[in-house]
Amino acid sequence: MPSKVSCLYILTVVCWASALWYLSISRPTSTYVGHMAMPKRRIVKPPPKNITFTNIRTRPLNPHAFEFVINEPKKCESITPFLVILISTTHKEFDARQAIRETWGDEGTYSDIHILTVFLLGRNTDDVLNQMVEQESQIFHDIVVENFIDSYHNLTLKTLMGMRWVATFCPKAQYVMKTDSDIFVNMDNLIYKLLKPSTKPRRRYFTGYVINGGPIRDMRSKWYMPRDLYPENKYPPFCSGTGYVFSADVAELIYKTSLHTRLLHLEDVYVGMCLRKLGIHPYQNSGFNHWKMAYSLCRYRRVITVHQIPPEEMHRIWNDMSSKKHLRC
Numbered sequence: 001m002p003s004k005v006s007c008l009y010i011l012t013v014v015c016w017a018s019a020l021w022y023l024s025i026s027r028p029t030s031t032y033v034g035h036m037a038m039p040k041r042r043i044v045k046p047p048p049k050n051i052t053f054t055n056i057r058t059r060p061l062n063p064h065a066f067e068f069v070i071n072e073p074k075k076c077e078s079i080t081p082f083l084v085i086l087i088s089t090t091h092k093e094f095d096a097r098q099a100i101r102e103t104w105g106d107e108g109t110y111s112d113i114h115i116l117t118v119f120l121l122g123r124n125t126d127d128v129l130n131q132m133v134e135q136e137s138q139i140f141h142d143i144v145v146e147n148f149i150d151s152y153h154n155l156t157l158k159t160l161m162g163m164r165w166v167a168t169f170c171p172k173a174q175y176v177m178k179t180d181s182d183i184f185v186n187m188d189n190l191i192y193k194l195l196k197p198s199t200k201p202r203r204r205y206f207t208g209y210v211i212n213g214g215p216i217r218d219m220r221s222k223w224y225m226p227r228d229l230y231p232e233n234k235y236p237p238f239c240s241g242t243g244y245v246f247s248a249d250v251a252e253l254i255y256k257t258s259l260h261t262r263l264l265h266l267e268d269v270y271v272g273m274c275l276r277k278l279g280i281h282p283y284q285n286s287g288f289n290h291w292k293m294a295y296s297l298c299r300y301r302r303v304i305t306v307h308q309i310p311p312e313e314m315h316r317i318w319n320d321m322s323s324k325k326h327l328r329c
């Protein structure tokens with residue numbers, strides 16, 4: 001019968017043997033394993049959901065390397081606009097700009113909030129037109145120009161210039177609208193029915209006439225998109241460039257995203273691509289009309305935007321609506 005002492009002895013020997021064996025095999029390998037496994041594990045730990053070159057790119061793919069040649073950097077120094085309206089325009093559209101200044105774009109219409117109207121332009125190849133715009137700017141101080149060539153194919157640059165301007169010179173504005181010079185905007189509806197100055201300001205907000213479409217491959221179309229520029233057969237949801245509205249924080253987000261997003265000439269599609277990258281979903285709003293719509297007081301009272309309005313008609317519509325404010329529909 002083994003004594004307690006010999007039992008304890010055997011146990012001790014076994015323990016020591018195991019400990020020595022463990023140390024002898026683990027010590028050299030443990031440092032080896034440690035060196036190799038630790039950094040490996042560190043890399044693996046945040047599972048890379050999407051390894052693409054865009055994730056590791058540091059140099060901008062689309063550096064917006066233009067300079068302001070006409071600027072209004074102090075517009076927001078003394079006021080904080082509730083709404084900045086960016087209007088994409090071309091050099092010859094003097095009448096359209098003037099019509100907007102005198103109708104819905106009049107910055108003095110509202111006494112409770114500040115609105116700011118800014119016209120966006122590039123450089124014309126005809127220097128006479130550049131000089132005329134310069135003179136116009138000295139009178140009205142509402143024109144911003146960057147030194148890219150102004151053309152239909154460069155519309156995206158114009159929009160990005162507007163985003164950059166808001167982010168740089170008017171970052172405290174609450175909302176921004178981007179529209180075109182042939183659009184009638186029902187400002188009362190936009191401000192008091194949609195944006196509502198008395199409510200909490202929204203963030204990461206984007207709305208307009210949402211289009212869920214795909215590229216048009218017919219070369220005769222105004223919206224032709226070559227397959228090599230955009231191979232997918234669906235666009236992300238985007239708002240028609242005729243008029244979209246967003247909270248001002250989105251201006252900087254889109255501008256910064258664009259620096260890493262390959263340029264596309266269709267500005268509204270391009271903004272939609274930036275929104276997808278940002279995870280911002282545009283809200284559909286039926287008040288934004290993508291197409292022309294014949295004037296009638298009651299019909300225009302319900303909308304936010306109407307497309308294809310020439311300058312004379314802009315005045316006529318504005319005067320009619322202003323003089324009939326007391327009439328009911």
Ligand SMILES: *[C@@H]1O[C@H](CO)[C@@H](O)[C@H](O)[C@H]1NC(C)=O
Pocket residue numbers: 049050052054277
């Ligand atoms: C991966 O990233 C690319 C580019 O940012 C994006 O277009 C794509 O949708 C992403 N895919 C997934 C599964 O997140």
Ligand SMILES: *[C@@H]1O[C@H](CO)[C@@H](O)[C@H](O)[C@H]1NC(C)=O
Pocket residue numbers: 147148149150151153154
């Ligand atoms: C767009 O602007 C850039 C920069 O000025 C210019 O090089 C390019 O030719 C323009 N593109 C078109 C289609 O006008």
